[in-house]
Amino acid sequence: MTGKLIGGLIVGFALIAGVSIYYLQVYAYYMTLAPEDVDIRLTSVALQEPEPIRTDAMAAIDSDSSPLRFRACFETPRSLAALTEQFVIYDAAEPLNAPNWFDCFDAETVGLALERGEAIAFLGERDIHDGVDRVVAVFDDGRAYAWHQLNETYQD
Template sequence: MNGKLLGGSIVGIALVAGAALYYLQVYAFYDEVEFTPDAIRMTPVATGQPESMPAEDFEAIDADSSPLRYRACFRLPLSQPTLTETYEIYDNPEPLTAPPWFDCFDAGAVEAALESGEAMAFLGEHNVSYGVDRVIAVFNDGRAYAWHQLNDCGELDYAGNPVGEACPPREE
């Protein structure tokens, strides 16, 4: 009987620990981001310096536990042709999935729209955190989505490889 009790205790503890780990990964560390005038910024080709954008219907989440947890959904009142003439296009955008409860952000749909040309990706801000860019995908109808993505320096650095002279040193 002691073996069943011990085995049952181990399974019970594992279930509680698994549920706690799931909760911590999916819910606990995220905070809603309040809209501010600088909440959405895009980088113009002419200056290379991010500037604030007039976003509407803004919803966003972020977490201090990782620079990659930022996700945002909003609308931009500018057309894609205006944006492509003015702002930097982002090569190789890879939308990262959001927690299931943040239902305005569907990474699969955004990725499919980027591949089909229905949406275009722009550089929001380079190195918003070391090695991480903010990417903004804009649809033809003005819907827009933002996420953080590792840039070349971030991929090298976080993989433990030397970043070389092309990347700025990490600020401690």
């Protein structure tokens, strides 16, 4: 009887720990940002400095626990042709997955669109955090997505 009780306690604690870790990773540290609190900027080819761009229909999340947790979905009225002439293109763009509850951001769809040339990635801001760049992918219809990813500083 004692062995069954101890085994049951171990399984119970393991289940509680697993559920807690899942909750902490997927929900606890994220915060939804108000549209006015998100400033999307792209790095200018001429000045090599980030410049703000107009955004509409902004939805964004972030976390203080990691600089890589930022994700944003928005629209921009700027044409893709005008953006490519004025801002730095980011060739190493690799969208990172967002939590499943933040359903406007689909990293797989954005990544495929970048590979197929249906979207173009721009350097938002280099080293927005130490070793982390903000990347912005823009589609021809004005849909746009932003995320943070490691730059060459911390990549092997």
